[in-house]
Amino acid sequence: MQNATYDVVVIGAGPVGENVADRVVQGGLTAAIVERELVGGECSYWACMPTKALLRSQAALRAARQLPGARAAVTGELDAAAVLRRRDTVASHWKDDGQVSWLDSAGIALYRGQGRISSDRIVEVTGADGATTSLTARHAVVIATGSSALVPDIAGLREAAPWTSREAAAASDVPGRLAIIGGGVVATEMATAYAGLGSAVTVLVRDGVLNQAEPFVGERVTQSLREAGVSVQLGAEATSVSRDGDGTVHVTLTDGDQVEADEILVAIGRTPNTHDVGLDRIGLKPGAWLTVDDTLRVVDDAGALIGDGWLYAAGDVNRRVLLTHQGKYQARAVGDVIVARATGEAADDRPWGRHVATADERAVPQVVFTDPEIASVGLTAAAAEAAGLRIRVVDYDLAAVAGAALHADGYQGHARMVVDEDRRVIVGLTLVGPDVAELIHAATIAIVGEVPLDRLWHAVPAYPTVSEVWLRLLEAYGR
Numbered sequence: 001m002q003n004a005t006y007d008v009v010v011i012g013a014g015p016v017g018e019n020v021a022d023r024v025v026q027g028g029l030t031a032a033i034v035e036r037e038l039v040g041g042e043c044s045y046w047a048c049m050p051t052k053a054l055l056r057s058q059a060a061l062r063a064a065r066q067l068p069g070a071r072a073a074v075t076g077e078l079d080a081a082a083v084l085r086r087r088d089t090v091a092s093h094w095k096d097d098g099q100v101s102w103l104d105s106a107g108i109a110l111y112r113g114q115g116r117i118s119s120d121r122i123v124e125v126t127g128a129d130g131a132t133t134s135l136t137a138r139h140a141v142v143i144a145t146g147s148s149a150l151v152p153d154i155a156g157l158r159e160a161a162p163w164t165s166r167e168a169a170a171a172s173d174v175p176g177r178l179a180i181i182g183g184g185v186v187a188t189e190m191a192t193a194y195a196g197l198g199s200a201v202t203v204l205v206r207d208g209v210l211n212q213a214e215p216f217v218g219e220r221v222t223q224s225l226r227e228a229g230v231s232v233q234l235g236a237e238a239t240s241v242s243r244d245g246d247g248t249v250h251v252t253l254t255d256g257d258q259v260e261a262d263e264i265l266v267a268i269g270r271t272p273n274t275h276d277v278g279l280d281r282i283g284l285k286p287g288a289w290l291t292v293d294d295t296l297r298v299v300d301d302a303g304a305l306i307g308d309g310w311l312y313a314a315g316d317v318n319r320r321v322l323l324t325h326q327g328k329y330q331a332r333a334v335g336d337v338i339v340a341r342a343t344g345e346a347a348d349d350r351p352w353g354r355h356v357a358t359a360d361e362r363a364v365p366q367v368v369f370t371d372p373e374i375a376s377v378g379l380t381a382a383a384a385e386a387a388g389l390r391i392r393v394v395d396y397d398l399a400a401v402a403g404a405a406l407h408a409d410g411y412q413g414h415a416r417m418v419v420d421e422d423r424r425v426i427v428g429l430t431l432v433g434p435d436v437a438e439l440i441h442a443a444t445i446a447i448v449g450e451v452p453l454d455r456l457w458h459a460v461p462a463y464p465t466v467s468e469v470w471l472r473l474l475e476a477y478g479r
Helices: 015-026 042-046 047-065 080-090 099-106 165-170 185-197 213-229 324-342 382-388 402-407 436-448 466-478
Strands: 004-012 033-037 110-112 114-117 122-126 132-143 147-149 177-181 202-203 233-235 238-241 249-255 256-260 262-268 270-272 311-313 365-368 375-379 391-397 412-419 425-433
Touching: 004 015, 004 114, 015 033, 015 042, 015 099, 015 324, 033 177, 033 311, 042 047, 042 165, 047 165, 099 110, 099 147, 110 202, 114 132, 122 233, 122 365, 132 324, 165 185, 165 262, 177 185, 177 249, 177 256, 185 213, 185 262, 185 365, 202 256, 213 233, 213 375, 213 412, 249 262, 311 402, 365 436, 375 436, 382 391, 382 412, 391 466, 412 466, 425 436
Parallel strands: 004 033, 004 132, 033 110, 132 311, 177 202, 177 262, 202 233
Antiparallel strands: 114 122, 122 132, 147 270, 238 249, 249 256, 365 375, 375 425, 391 412, 412 425
């Protein structure tokens, strides 16, 4: 067995682990990162990047068809094969040479294999050839192994070899018929993508479409999917799944109806990648989500730190927010606080302090790349009320903004602002409409900065842009 020592050892070389290691090295410490698959992780190869590549071409085509002149220039249909080829390029053809080169340039040591904690500050890495390397961390070990798609216990489902988000993102062919179980982000984005690529898509939704968002979000996306030819079956629950010898998938629902498809995608949630990282060696349950304190150190069921606080968890595994950008945000806090503690600096763990991830609770931005796009940050009206806030909700028709009329003929959209009346600050904003993704960061800044509404009056939106919705929302609030 080989042995090596570093200041910090990170298990998982996705975007979260990479950012932890990078901050540690920039802070003057040494770092090693362990990866069992591809450096760059889920987001680079099976999630954020390839899925948005599947969606982007049809979004551009829709935009062209909404404008006279441009519409006349569109003479053909979407080239599905070309979309898949571009997706392959975006996913670097599932090769991580570029990411590995970046690690080397950043001074981060890479160990390929399965990393398992064997004792305090010790990580054993088992390579593909069975050889083992023992890594000792002087200051900290960080678990950043992410999550995987959850496959529920539906009779026959696993035997039917279902797609998860990975297979949907990396498919080499477009199925003629695709059944999707779920109504969340992955389900709606992939329904949008594959319907645009030519599949006959059926979405089986038990608990509602995008039901964690404002109610109008699910309503508009459902309507749009149906207009695109997608069969959205609300209140549908699968009881069994089977696949014939010819590959046909049969889904039986609780009401006895059946759905046939060539492929079935399961998109109902995530499970943490912690089943084989050595949690049992330190008194934690393998396969469980990890609980962390304000500075993202792992704690046990009683809330006590593991050892003297040497173990951290960032990204999906701590279940705070399962979004890549929030995981990277956590990673920056983790890397910086490890450096601070290693060098004798006090941790800045006040709300909005440098070493905490306060935005996880108050200002999480998210974009859903459906048609229409959904962009949101902060609390929904229901979540704000549940938190005990005295709120006022302001709604505005996004299509009534001059910039929207210029953006596309027949533009349809909606904006909702949630205001904390006691502090007179925005605590939530949701936008629905074409290309609203690029508008959401302004709202994120307003919420994080707790900018008073009276001051926001002085943030003048450029005319004629869709950003003028800010002025219209403030005017509506002032009435």
